[in-house]
Amino acid sequence: MSPHExxxxxxxxxxxxxxxxxxxxxxxxxxxxxxxxxxxxxxWRAIDGGGVVNLSWLMTCIDNRRRDRDKRExxxxxxxxxxxxxxxxxxxxxxNVELRVDLGRMLNMLPLPERKLIELLDLDGYxxxxxxxxxxxxxxxxxxxxxxxxxxxxxxLVAAGIGxxxxxxxxx
Numbered sequence: 001m002s003p004h005e006x007x008x009x010x011x012x013x014x015x016x017x018x019x020x021x022x023x024x025x026x027x028x029x030x031x032x033x034x035x036x037x038x039x040x041x042x043x044w045r046a047i048d049g050g051g052v053v054n055l056s057w058l059m060t061c062i063d064n065r066r067r068d069r070d071k072r073e074x075x076x077x078x079x080x081x082x083x084x085x086x087x088x089x090x091x092x093x094x095x096n097v098e099l100r101v102d103l104g105r106m107l108n109m110l111p112l113p114e115r116k117l118i119e120l121l122d123l124d125g126y127x128x129x130x131x132x133x134x135x136x137x138x139x140x141x142x143x144x145x146x147x148x149x150x151x152x153x154x155x156x157l158v159a160a161g162i163g164x165x166x167x168x169x170x171x172x
Contacts, residue, residue, distance in 0.1 A: 003047045010043060014055045021059050025066045035065045042133075068127050075125040106156045114149035121146050 001009070018039060022032040039061035043053045107115050120126045120134070121142075128142045135142065 007044050007047050010047070010053060010058075011040060014058055017055055018058050018062065022062050025062060035062050038065060064129075068130055071127060072125040072130075103157075106153060106160065109156055110149065110152055113145070114152055117142070117146045117149045118153060122150075 015036070018036050019032065022035045022039075026032045026035055039058045042061050043058060046053050046057075107118065110118070117131065120131050121128065126134075128139045128146070132139045132142045137145075
């Protein structure tokens, strides 16, 4: 059977069960449709590459998407709480605005690929696996490139005379 025929058979035999599985995990219909479409896209890549895919494999894709979404939401909630607490401290407010401006300016000086990695992983809360899927590279490559991007950003901050250390205030 050709990869195309294998894929068509998989879609025909698994769609209903996969939709029901996704509906149990995602409350929004668009999220259900996106999760199922993403699982079938991953399946096509696996089948086209000679891999074997079944309903269990597809459900694991859906489960992983939900797990990654939960992780991203927890990360965003954690940082939202930190930002709210910082905003409450009026003495720090001006300094934080200044630091965000400095950091934003330095981010814009990075090459686009490095800036996008920092934005996706550090600011938007995506996982290395999600970014790897978006960029079509391995998770190890995402982690290594992210490390290099952070090192580049740190070098720009140091060169500009902006220093940050864990737990320290903004040093200009």
